[in-house]
Amino acid sequence: MKTPELKCDFVGGAVGHRRRFGGGKQQDLPKALGFRGRTVPVIVDATAGLGRDAFLLASLGASVTMIERSAQVHQLLSDGMRRAAATNGELAEIIGRMHLIHGDARKLLPDLAAETILIDPMHPPRSKSALVKNEMRQLRDLVGHDPDCAELLRIALDTASKRVVLKWPRRGEPIPGFPAPSHQIVGKSTRYDVFMR
Numbered sequence: 001m002k003t004p005e006l007k008c009d010f011v012g013g014a015v016g017h018r019r020r021f022g023g024g025k026q027q028d029l030p031k032a033l034g035f036r037g038r039t040v041p042v043i044v045d046a047t048a049g050l051g052r053d054a055f056l057l058a059s060l061g062a063s064v065t066m067i068e069r070s071a072q073v074h075q076l077l078s079d080g081m082r083r084a085a086a087t088n089g090e091l092a093e094i095i096g097r098m099h100l101i102h103g104d105a106r107k108l109l110p111d112l113a114a115e116t117i118l119i120d121p122m123h124p125p126r127s128k129s130a131l132v133k134n135e136m137r138q139l140r141d142l143v144g145h146d147p148d149c150a151e152l153l154r155i156a157l158d159t160a161s162k163r164v165v166l167k168w169p170r171r172g173e174p175i176p177g178f179p180a181p182s183h184q185i186v187g188k189s190t191r192y193d194v195f196m197r
C-alpha cells in the first residue's frame, strides 16, 4: 500500500475528531499547560511540527505562537492553516489564534517574553520503532531527530515567566542536567513534565 503524503489537516482526520470529541480542557495537554476554570494560558509552542497540539490549544481558546525551523514543515503547516481558515468561520476563528513563525526557537525565544512554553521535540529513537506512527515516521524522515533539545529546554526555562511543559515519551529518560519537574501528567504513551517558574 502506498504511504499517504504527509500533510497538515485541521479539518478532517484525527485532529478534527479530537477537536469535536476529545474531552476539551480535561485532556492531559491542556491540563499540563495550565487551563483551569476560566484561565486560558498564552502559549508559545517552540516545536510546532504539524501543529496538532497548537490547534487543540487554540480550539480551547488559547493564543498560540508557533515556531518551526524546518522550511518544509513550516510550509505544510502554513498551507494547512490557510485551508482550514477558508473552510468555515469557526475554524477561521481558531486559526486566527495561531501565529506561525519560521525560525529556530533557541534564537527566537529570548525576544518573545513568553509566559508558557510547550516543547515537543522529535523523541529519541525507540527500540519498538514499528510502533511509531506512520505520520511521525514521515516527519522524522524530513527533520531528523532534535539532538539540541536540551539547549532548547534550557533556553525555555530561562525565558518563560510562568511555566515550561516538556512533552516526552511516557517511559523516556529525563533529559540529563535539569532539576526534576514541578509535577508530571502521565498518559498512556506520553508524559508531560511541567516546570513552574
Ligand SMILES: C[S@@+](CC[C@H](N)C(=O)[O-])C[C@H]1O[C@@H](n2cnc3c(N)ncnc32)[C@H](O)[C@@H]1O
Residues within 6 Å of the ligand: 046, 047, 048, 049, 050, 051, 052, 053, 054, 067, 068, 069, 070, 073, 103, 104, 105, 106, 120, 121, 122, 123, 143, 146, 152
Ligand atoms: C515532534 S514534532 C512536534 C509535533 C507537534 N507538537 C504537533 O502537535 O504536531 C517536533 C518539531 O519541532 C521542530 N523543532 C525542533 N527543534 C526546534 C527548534 N529549536 N526551533 C524550531 N522548531 C524546532 C522540528 O523541526 C519538528 O517539526
